[in-house]
Amino acid sequence: MAIGKRIRFFRNRKGMTQKQLGEILGFLGKTSDVRMAQYETEARTPKHDLVKEMANIFDVSTHALTVPDIDTYTGLMHTLFALEDMYGLKIGEIDGEICLRLDKSDYSTYTSMFDMFHAWQEQAAKLEQGEITKEEYDQWRYKYPELDTSKHWAKVPSQAVSDNAHGRISENRERRKENI
Numbered sequence: 001m002a003i004g005k006r007i008r009f010f011r012n013r014k015g016m017t018q019k020q021l022g023e024i025l026g027f028l029g030k031t032s033d034v035r036m037a038q039y040e041t042e043a044r045t046p047k048h049d050l051v052k053e054m055a056n057i058f059d060v061s062t063h064a065l066t067v068p069d070i071d072t073y074t075g076l077m078h079t080l081f082a083l084e085d086m087y088g089l090k091i092g093e094i095d096g097e098i099c100l101r102l103d104k105s106d107y108s109t110y111t112s113m114f115d116m117f118h119a120w121q122e123q124a125a126k127l128e129q130g131e132i133t134k135e136e137y138d139q140w141r142y143k144y145p146e147l148d149t150s151k152h153w154a155k156v157p158s159q160a161v162s163d164n165a166h167g168r169i170s171e172n173r174e175r176r177k178e179n180i
Helices: 003-013 018-024 031-040 048-058 073-087 107-128 134-142 163-179
Strands: 089-094 097-102
Touching: 003 031, 003 048, 018 031, 018 048, 073 089, 097 107, 107 134
Parallel strands: none
Antiparallel strands: 089 097
C-alpha cells in the first residue's frame, strides 16, 4: 500500500480532517489541507522527518506509514499488517502452526481473494506433486495473473506474448483438462 493511502487510513482512524492534521504538523491556513491532500494523492512525498511526526501523531511506527521494505522482517510484518487493514487478512493457529487466513465478513473481498489464493494453492500443489517444474511455478507467480488459467482471473494472452509462452499456456490448459 502506498504511503498516501496509509496516511489517509491512519488520519481517518484518528478521526482527523486533512486540515486538522496539516495544522498540527505546522502548515498554516489554506495550505494545511492542500499539503495533506498532496501527500495522500502522492503528488508530493513527505520527507522522513515529517513521516516521523505523522507517526507520532497517529501513535504508530514509521514502518506502518511508509511503503514497507519486505527485505527486512520488520518491513514484512508491516506489509502483513497493511494487508490485514486493506483485505482482512487474519492470523490464527491451526494444529499448533501459525496460519494466515481470509476474513469472511467482507464477502466480496473474501470471494475475490479466495479465488486468487486458490489458484496460487493449486499451482503450489502441482509443484509439490511434481506436475510442474519450479521454473513453471515461478513463471506463473511472476507473470500473475497473465498465465493464470483458473476461473475468471484468466487473461487471454496478448499478441505480444511469444509463441513459446503461448504454447506453454496451451500445454498447461491441456494438463488441467486431463486432471479434471
